[in-house]
Amino acid sequence: MLETHYNMNKKLLKEVKNSFKHTFKTKPLMVFSPGRINLIGEHTDYNDGFVFPAAINKGIALAIQKTKKNVSTVYALNKEETYEFSLQSVAPLQNGGWRNYILGVVSEIQKRGIELSNFNIVFAGNIPGGAGLSSSAALENSVVYGLNKLFKLGISKEEMILISQKAEHNYAGVKCGIMDQYASMFGVKNSALLLDCRTVKSKLYKLNFNDYKLLLINTNVKHDLSESAYNDRREVCEKVSKKLNVKALRDATIQDLNTIKADITEEDYQKALYIIEENQRVTSFSKAIKADDIQELGALLYQSHNGLSTQFKVSCKELDFLVDKTKNNSNILGARMMGGGFGGCTINLILKSEIKSFKKEIAKAFKKEFGTNCSIYNVKLSNGTQKIK
Ligand code: GAF
DSSP: OOOOHHHHHHHHHHHHHHHHHHHHSSOOEEEEEEEEEESSOOSOGGGTOEEOEEEEEEEEEEEEEEOSSSSEEEEETTTTEEEEEOGGGOOOOTTOTHHHHHHHHHHHHHHTTOOOOOEEEEEEEOSOTTSSSOHHHHHHHHHHHHHHHHTTOOOOHHHHHHHHHHHIIIIIOOOOOSHHHHHHHHOOTTEEEEEETTTTEEEEEEOOOTTEEEEEEEEEEEOTTHHHHHHHHHHHHHHHHHHHTSSSGGGOOHHHHHHTGGGSOHHHHHHHHHHHHHHHHHHHHHHHHHTTOHHHHHHHHHHHHHIIIIISOOOOHHHHHHHHHHHTOTTEEEEEEOSSOSEEEEEEEEEGGGHHHHHHHHHHHHHHHHSSOOEEEOOOBOOOSEEEO
16 A cells, blocks of 8 residues: 555654664654745745745654764764764865755854754655755754754744755855745645745745646756756856846846846846746736636746746756656646756646546656656645654
8 A cells, every 4th residue: 555645754753763762872852844846936036036835745854862972973864874073173074965964054053153062863854865855955954943942042943944045055055045945944734835035924825726736757867067057047147136236136127137138148138037037927826826727827837947948047858858748738737847957856737637647658758768767746735844742
């Protein structure tokens, strides 16, 4: 029998707790921190724009407790790797992988003048790596949340997500926006969050697509250039904003952009245009949800993908293939790549009754085209980072 997602998380939490008790011989405090999907609004977060994410029922389970030892120890259960470090000499590691997310959070807390004592952690996750479902934000949030509870630091959730974001900037080297950390921290069951990334405030939308459902298809590829290309895109956006004399591209209209068209390259023009248009699409998407206009939601997803692929240039052949394949299937209203790009998942709006046959069809077509397997997930929209009793 297939396990339900709820049981999957319960099982994961239990494994992490047992591993902690076995390794450190004490009872831990338990935290679950979810990954996220994003309905629409890609790469708009670091342009002070709008995004529409939701937390999902896959994430990181973390067990944490104080220790009297003079080092802190972290055990990554999935990888069976242990890392010991001194709180007195926290610094980013070359090719540190998961270690840098932990160290980054610790360092950002310390930078705020807060003194930490040593602790032990065991963590594990069920978010597929490289799927663009924000396993890193889930890990960062679980660590900052766990440390805050354990040492009663009094850090607000709003501050915690900034700590997580800075950990990503300074320790993982990705100059990300705030979307992933926000969605993972503030997610609400069955709902998506229309987030204004300038004010960092969101409106809750209970989602119901009637006969339709969201389906994720993972290309299972993550192309190497993704991190440097991400930072490059951010630089382009900042360069164009500067030229336009605005704080961020969120403040510019297409008319504004056209006034400097002759002074910037066509590539930069298209990228900035994508951001301005994508911001508008997020607003249109929220209106279409309110109006129960499911056809329009689908159309906006396709437009978003087209912009990400041809203007912002963060797609790849595997993602484009998956989206193209849905276009001649009338049971799918829309699809697009999701997250930073260069691999990971597409998000699809599909007629519930047709999911089974579509899964078979797309899996076969993908295998034929690339010789590798794609993975298909149903996700449920869930609550954000929380302590588990
Ligand atoms: C990644 C980043 F971490 C987010 O901040 C966001 O920019 C996203 O890519 C693209 O929308 O997930």
